[in-house]
């Protein structure tokens with residue numbers, strides 16, 4: 001085995017063989033040399049076999065033989081060249097043998113030879129021959145006439161011997177050495193090229209995309225397995241054939257004719273839909289070939305879906321941590337402690353509490369303190385959508401699931417929450433059929449898109465929230481008992497703001513401070529605290545923390561403009577604070593009062609529910625629900 005050494009074949013015969021043998025020992029370690037001592041036509045067949053077997057990187061040959069091998073085989077050839085020095089040396093050797101010297105060559109010798117001859121002071125004749133027969137005639141004549149010493153190639157030296165003439169080899173040891181060294185370099189470059197080609201072949205083989213390259217005659221030069229599979233042909237079989245004849249739909253004729261690329265075309269081949277790219281191969285502005293690549297359209301759609309999902313993922317990031325939950329009252333401190341305990345578990349959590357008490361804030365906090373913190377936090381308000389929309393939002397759909405469904409379908413929020421947390425706000429408003437589907441997802445840990453056949457496995461933690469008494473809804477038949485137990489493994493109930501005592505002042509200060517900062521004001525909100533607390537004493541805070549935050553923002557604007565605010569200012573800016581405090585133990589009275597308050601604000605807003613909800617610090621759904629409950 002030649003191992004990693006370059007493999008070099010030397011084609012030579014007769015006297016040249018001896019000369020080469022005398023030089024080879026110095027190069028033995030650098031390559032695996034193979035001497036082919038055969039006439040050129042036979043040597044050519046041997047070389048072709050070696051090439052097929054991958055056993056030759058470069059060839060050494062002399063004179064016309066080198067030219068012949070070069071044109072017959074695609075192998076790099078290093079020629080043994082006759083230089084001026086070689087001829088002088090050969091002539092010197094010949095002149096020692098005979099008085100007359102004849103130099104017999106197939107080609108004319110270089111011009112520099114004309115300058116050397118007169119200096120040597122020899123009786124020299126020069127002869128050209130064309131083939132073996134004319135060489136024999138020539139030597140026979142020389143044998144009869146002047147009987148010179150004959151200088152020429154190994155073949156000429158051999159023929160000279162046949163006519164009893166003394167032959168002197170024209171090649172020198174130096175020319176042989178130069179050719180051997182040239183071959184080593186050619187072999188090195190050939191190996192590098194081979195390695196490059198192999199790498200490219202591996203790349204082409206591993207591509208999911210199909211690739212085919214043709215020459216200017218549209219004959220296939222390179223085809224990768226993906227493309228061969230598509231057109232149902234072996235790569236070896238396809239090479240050298242015209243692409244149009246094998247696969248007319250993929251023809252590159254047009255591109256070869258116009259030299260213009262055709263991109264992103266949709267083509268149907270063998271029952272598949274492909275997206276193709278056809279590009280001309282240009283060399284010095286001339287079209288020397290063309291390439292066609294294709295991608296399976298379904299693969300593009302799959303990638304597109306993934307991209308969309310990735311893009312949506314960035315929207316699904318929780319912002320609040322549990323330490324962003326402000327408040328020192330025992331009830332909120334206990335809730336915070338419980339939440340950080342729940343974050344250690346992976347079970348479902350049900351958070352109860354009125355609107356604006358911080359249910360989503362807690363859900364985000366639990367997510368960010370859990371092992372899922374790096375995953376998405378996906379929130380959905382179940383009261384905000386009609387049933388059909390809610391279903392497709394949650395479960396997603398496949399293309400064609402319904403009229404108007406998007407191409408490529410759409411992943412549902414459950415899928416998008418994979419490895420993260422799904423926050424289902426207002427879970428009590430989820431219609432019964434969807435409750436059944438949700439329960440199945442939670443039990444089987446896989447989701448089936450609308451119109452889909454293949455379920456997708458999902459790993460999601462659910463945190464649900466409700467303002468309503470879910471247990472009561474179960475009793476009424478509006479909520480599935482099994483889903484309720486599934487969601488209520490861990491329970492957290494958030495206190496109303498009115499029950500949080502000193503937190504009102506603390507949260508108001510934080511809200512005003514934040515709003516002032518946003519306004520670019522450096523004012524200290526502390527001066528506002530006492531007048532605010534006096535004005536808000538006994539107020540029920542129906543919109544809880546959200547309402548307090550909105551009010552804080554309103555007060556901050558005035559404080560920023562006026563520079564100070566007293567209790568009377570606060571009452572003027574927030575007349576709702578002055579309404580009679582509800583009797584603490586009579587929830588229905590409190591609700592009545594709230595309702596009156598909502599109606600008053602709604603009337604002040606000219607019936608605009610969105611604006612009224614904003615002013616009250618409650619969601620539109622909550623506003624609508626409260627009005628409905630009061631009917």
Ligand SMILES: Nc1ncnc2c1ncn2[C@@H]1O[C@H](COP(=O)(O)OP(=O)(O)OP(=O)(O)O)[C@@H](O)[C@H]1O
Pocket residue numbers: 324325326327332353354355356357358359360361362425465467545546549618619622
């Ligand atoms: N303890 C708290 N500390 C600081 N901010 C709070 C606190 N509780 C609530 N908030 C803020 O009040 C606003 C309402 O909170 P959140 O949206 O979490 O309430 P919710 O109970 O989910 O309301 P809804 O049921 O109306 O959706 C948010 O801006 C939140 O950051």
